Amino acid sequence: MNEKLVESLVDLYGSRELTPETEEALETLAFNNAQLSHNMSTLRRTVDVLRSDPGPELSEESYQRILMKIYARGAEIEPNLAAPIHLQYQLPIQG
């Protein structure tokens, strides 16, 4: 296999985009090639580490703070989720 093709296949191997047959063929090729094997496994691990990151959580506090920033800029927004306590009760009109 030419070098450029192998490089492209390693890219696809890293992100698990190869068919099982092609993946097996590449693993067979890497069996006696330590450098290729290392490239394949470390690239796949890099992608796995990225994909397993759940990312920052939108906490309830952040959710409400963002809503308040939107309200504060005069936008009309009515989310279905519960509004913060201080917005849930309206004071009776006096008089």
Place this chain on the structure above:
Amino acid sequence: MAERKWLDALAKGDPRALGHIYEAYSERIFRYCYRMLGNRTDAEDATAETFLRVLRRSAELRADGAFRTWLFRIARNLCIDRMRQHKLLELPPDAQYGGSEERSTLRVTVQQALNSLPREYYDPLVLCDLEEMSAKEAADILEISVPALKSRLYRGRKALRDKLGSILERTS
């Protein structure tokens, strides 16, 4: 189909529509902004501003599947503006965003390695590998071709791998 209904309603000024769109997308937009900006306060500001822009430009909305791309593009542009301000102000990013200590350490390491990558690699990695978007969607957000996106994505993964180095051995 439901999204089309809400976008039409938003264009007509229905306040429930923005609420619905906020519920549908706030988590993803916030997460994306947080990844781009590195701290919660700025991510909250950028998320709020993104939805305010949606409201302001509701007449331009198209519910043809391009809405999500358009929304992320707005968020991205806002984050880039903020990052320019940060360069001037040198605000520190949050050290971590929760989870067990071991996972957090790994995340911080990965985040630091990601942050040290050139923008042209960072953006495709965030959109495709962290936000799990298709190459087409990510290319549309970044306003580049799909082959260019893929090329940057593959080069970015290799650059990140080289930066992570021995960390990867320890996590295997």
